[in-house]
Amino acid sequence: MTNRVKFTKMHGAGNDYIYVNTLKYTIEDPESFAKKWSCYRTGIGSDGLVLIGSSSVADFSMRIFNADGSEAMMCGNASRCIGKYVFEEGLTKKTVLTLETLSGIKELFLSVQDGIVTEVTVDMGNPKLEEVTLADGSKDILVYQAVSAGNYTFKGTAVSMGNPHLVIFVDAVEEIDLAKIGPLFEYHPYFPQRVNVEFAQIISKKEVRMRVWERGSGITSACGTGACATAVAAVINQKTDREVKIVMDGGPLTIKWDSATQKVFMTGDAVKVYEGELSL
Numbered sequence: 001m002t003n004r005v006k007f008t009k010m011h012g013a014g015n016d017y018i019y020v021n022t023l024k025y026t027i028e029d030p031e032s033f034a035k036k037w038s039c040y041r042t043g044i045g046s047d048g049l050v051l052i053g054s055s056s057v058a059d060f061s062m063r064i065f066n067a068d069g070s071e072a073m074m075c076g077n078a079s080r081c082i083g084k085y086v087f088e089e090g091l092t093k094k095t096v097l098t099l100e101t102l103s104g105i106k107e108l109f110l111s112v113q114d115g116i117v118t119e120v121t122v123d124m125g126n127p128k129l130e131e132v133t134l135a136d137g138s139k140d141i142l143v144y145q146a147v148s149a150g151n152y153t154f155k156g157t158a159v160s161m162g163n164p165h166l167v168i169f170v171d172a173v174e175e176i177d178l179a180k181i182g183p184l185f186e187y188h189p190y191f192p193q194r195v196n197v198e199f200a201q202i203i204s205k206k207e208v209r210m211r212v213w214e215r216g217s218g219i220t221s222a223c224g225t226g227a228c229a230t231a232v233a234a235v236i237n238q239k240t241d242r243e244v245k246i247v248m249d250g251g252p253l254t255i256k257w258d259s260a261t262q263k264v265f266m267t268g269d270a271v272k273v274y275e276g277e278l279s280l
């Protein structure tokens, strides 16, 4: 007997995922489904698969799988879309709710107009400098230091938002051949678990233009955790203010790294594209 599974296609700043409500449907092998359904020609087409679930410690839970099937610890854009989904589907009436993720519990603040979630702010927690693994196996931090892959050398800053990010500041981000250079740094030996790679151009103290090569998904239109990591790296390197607009291919996110709490807040859209049904 074939199982029919309803899914919802949503995106945050153009970072699109397939969402399945596991309160209703069981996905036995999410890794393989993420790979199969993310294909733009033979599947639905997306940056990956997100499972919305129950939780014993939060209002809901999230699991996120990249397009290559690898599971990630956290997804900023998807967390906003989950807030939209659970409110508009009537699974909650709360406009402040908690989401269990592999990188801890996140708090979501929904902006609602006439029953529609128009914007979401997520408390993304405290950033950390991501430890890199050196050739001798020792660990170190990377703050605006040379990192080379292939014939390329850039100054990189490694930041963790629950998932790893390598933020590279450049003078002209549009001149970066992301499809060629991104994977070289995704697989850099500094990052045995691979890394998300952000190329960022400072526009002003309040604005950064960023493009991203995501671990496990390649070029995406936006990355929420990547936008947070970019803002943190920009502040650490004294390039921007603590509240900054990160402008990506798919749109902007507003990031605030609060100096009192050291928490990072991400604010942006959450868009429902369509609903569909698949046979497992």
Ligand SMILES: N[C@@H](CCC[C@H](N)C(=O)O)C(=O)O
Residues within 6 Å of the ligand: 015, 064, 066, 071, 072, 073, 074, 075, 076, 077, 078, 163, 164, 196, 214, 215, 216, 217, 220, 222, 223, 224, 225, 226
């Ligand atoms: N696009 C997401 C990040 C998804 C996971 C990432 N590719 C990883 O493997 O860490 C976001 O919006 O944060």
